[in-house]
Each structure stands twice: as structure tokens, then as C-alpha cells.
Amino acid sequence: MGQTLAPCRRTCGGMTHVVHPRGSRQLRSSAETIESMHGRLHHVILDCPDPRALARFYSALLNHPITHASDDFVVVAANDTSSGLAFQFAPDHRAPTWPDTAVPQQMHLDIMVESVADATPHVLGLGATKLDGEGVFADPAGHPFCLVKRPGWAEPISD
Numbered sequence: 001m002g003q004t005l006a007p008c009r010r011t012c013g014g015m016t017h018v019v020h021p022r023g024s025r026q027l028r029s030s031a032e033t034i035e036s037m038h039g040r041l042h043h044v045i046l047d048c049p050d051p052r053a054l055a056r057f058y059s060a061l062l063n064h065p066i067t068h069a070s071d072d073f074v075v076v077a078a079n080d081t082s083s084g085l086a087f088q089f090a091p092d093h094r095a096p097t098w099p100d101t102a103v104p105q106q107m108h109l110d111i112m113v114e115s116v117a118d119a120t121p122h123v124l125g126l127g128a129t130k131l132d133g134e135g136v137f138a139d140p141a142g143h144p145f146c147l148v149k150r151p152g153w154a155e156p157i158s159d
Helices: 051-062 116-125
Strands: 026-028 033-035 040-048 066-069 073-077 084-089 107-113 136-138 144-149
Touching: 040 051, 051 066, 051 073, 051 084, 107 116, 116 144
Parallel strands: 040 084, 107 144
Antiparallel strands: 026 033, 040 107, 066 073, 073 084, 136 144
């Protein structure tokens, strides 16, 4: 399977991000100016009762290999040095009842940064809420996401 991608769990940790003032972009709204941060999508993670089975489905559907597998976390990506879809064991998983919202969709994003500590104030300033677990936040609509330290196999995050 090659080099292992670092899985993000609900307790993502040890992350860092450096903001480069010269390369910073600003998001402007009528109410305020917000400094943006620089991140890169790491994985889209779906909760499920059987990560290996769901990974096999998406591996076949996308014609991408399984690049990392453990008992409770499996990744499907173009190769073992790229981001992709990940499947995380959720013992109490309830399938979404789309389009009925009685049971909403379950997934979260891993956002790759150089430093979780440096990125944290920026995501909070953008409207995120800190959740339990290191590097774990909710977006303004309540969807969870993790800030994860850029793994060694990934190119540095540029401005």
C-alpha cells in the first residue's frame, strides 16, 4: 500500500499552520474584512458501520485504490500521496434519510494546514466553533471538521 496517509479521527491533534502576511488574502463583506488562512483539503471522511466495505464500493466506483486501511479507518485516493475519501467506523451510525432531514448526512472534512496552533485563531475568526478534541471544530452551520498538520508526503502549503 505504500506510504500511509495519516488518518484524522475525532481527536485530531498536533497540527500547525503558519500564516504568511505577504501572501494573505482578505475576504470582504459589507460588515467586515476577514483575513483568510491557507489550507488544503486533506480527506472527506464519511462515518459508516463498515469502513472496509464502503471503501471497496468507492474504490470500484472511482477506480481508485485503497491506500490506507485499519480496523476503523480506510482511505481511497488516486495514490498513497494524495488526499481522498476516507471511511471512519461509527458504531451507532444511522444512515441519512435523504431528502428527509430526520437523520442528516454524516461526514466531516480534514483541512490540511502547516500549524494547527496558528490556524486555530483564524478559523475561530471566520466563525468556527471549537469542539471537543484537538484540532476539531464546527463550521457556522454545525458541520464538524478537523485541522490536520500537513503530513510529510504532502507539498508545503503555499500562499
